[in-house]
Amino acid sequence: MPQTLDVRSNFLALPKEHAQYDTAKIVVLPVPYEHTVSYGGGTKDGPKATLNASKYVEFYDEELDRELCFDVGIATMRALSFGTKKKKVNKEALTYIENKVTSLIEDEKFVAILGGEHTISSAPIAAFYKKYPDLSILQFDAHSDFRDEYQGNKYSHASVMARVGEFLDPSNIVQVGIRAQAKEESIYIQEQGVSTYYAYEIRQGKYTRVLKHWEDQIIDKLSENVYITFDVDYFDPSIMPSTGTPEPNGMYWHETMNIIQRLGKKKNIVGFDIVELAPITGLHHPDMTIARLAYKIMNYAFQKK
Numbered sequence: 001m002p003q004t005l006d007v008r009s010n011f012l013a014l015p016k017e018h019a020q021y022d023t024a025k026i027v028v029l030p031v032p033y034e035h036t037v038s039y040g041g042g043t044k045d046g047p048k049a050t051l052n053a054s055k056y057v058e059f060y061d062e063e064l065d066r067e068l069c070f071d072v073g074i075a076t077m078r079a080l081s082f083g084t085k086k087k088k089v090n091k092e093a094l095t096y097i098e099n100k101v102t103s104l105i106e107d108e109k110f111v112a113i114l115g116g117e118h119t120i121s122s123a124p125i126a127a128f129y130k131k132y133p134d135l136s137i138l139q140f141d142a143h144s145d146f147r148d149e150y151q152g153n154k155y156s157h158a159s160v161m162a163r164v165g166e167f168l169d170p171s172n173i174v175q176v177g178i179r180a181q182a183k184e185e186s187i188y189i190q191e192q193g194v195s196t197y198y199a200y201e202i203r204q205g206k207y208t209r210v211l212k213h214w215e216d217q218i219i220d221k222l223s224e225n226v227y228i229t230f231d232v233d234y235f236d237p238s239i240m241p242s243t244g245t246p247e248p249n250g251m252y253w254h255e256t257m258n259i260i261q262r263l264g265k266k267k268n269i270v271g272f273d274i275v276e277l278a279p280i281t282g283l284h285h286p287d288m289t290i291a292r293l294a295y296k297i298m299n300y301a302f303q304k305k
């Protein structure tokens with residue numbers, strides 16, 4: 001049986017009976033991969049900081065009136081190791097992650113991945129795509145990540161969605177919060193039919209002028225089975241300073257919850273990752289925000305289950 005973490009270090013500090021691999025419907029997989037850093041580093045410490053902060057997250061969700069963790073069980077796997085002497089990097093690391101996620105999918109688990117840099121996301125997306133050929137991707141991010149390569153590496157965090165677009169139809173990708181982009185990415189988006197919701201358009205009220213619940217437009221563009229990849233730099237730096245490339249004019253908590261809550265109601269969220277958290281020592285609120293985000297996505301994903 002796969003090795004799991006116990007109450008001292010698992011997600012939400014759950015007692016054994018609610019955190020066993022065999023019975024848990026949700027599995028948290030820490031993936032502390034950090035290889036391509038462009039500005040600030042530290043994403044390898046993201047999973048640990050999130051798990052540590054999750055001890056202080058309430059089991060009960062007041063909005064959904066439920067203690068999801070007791071209803072469905074949440075097991076936390078030991079963090080994937082990418083080696084010390086001879087490190088697994090780039091393609092080799094991605095294959096390693098994909099195989100792990102595939103085994104979780106075969107055991108019918110809902111997979112919640114804690115990164116690590118954004119590069120890792122193409123691995124679970126490839127694994128889920130094998131199971132769900134209609135899979136669509138909802139990407140929360142400040143950056144499109146469609147550069148063909150960055151700093152000479154095709155497996156850079158800045159190129160992750162370009163890698164995804166090599167096996168999954170890019171028109172099945174919806175991005176929200178984008179506000180820093182290279183021209184080649186803008187061209188890719190237009191040519192490949194990606195749906196991109198730019199932060200400046202959202203802030204200017206482009207969508208709310210037409211629709212009260214503009215989130216529904218996002219959800220309508222997604223297929224039945226949806227994977228969420230959540231780069232924490234999507235959030236405004238005021239609530240999320242702990243990331244390598246913080247960009248101004250970011251998104252906030254409440255509007256984000258609106259999107260995911262409505263998504264969980266209408267579509268099947270199959271799994272998610274949260275990446276690019278680079279914890280700042282002594283600054284707790286960003287770690288807490290991400291722990292809450294992880295549990296909120298789980299709650300919304302299981303609304304109907």
Ligand SMILES: [Mn+2]
Nearest residue numbers: 118141145231
């Ligand atoms: Mn990203």
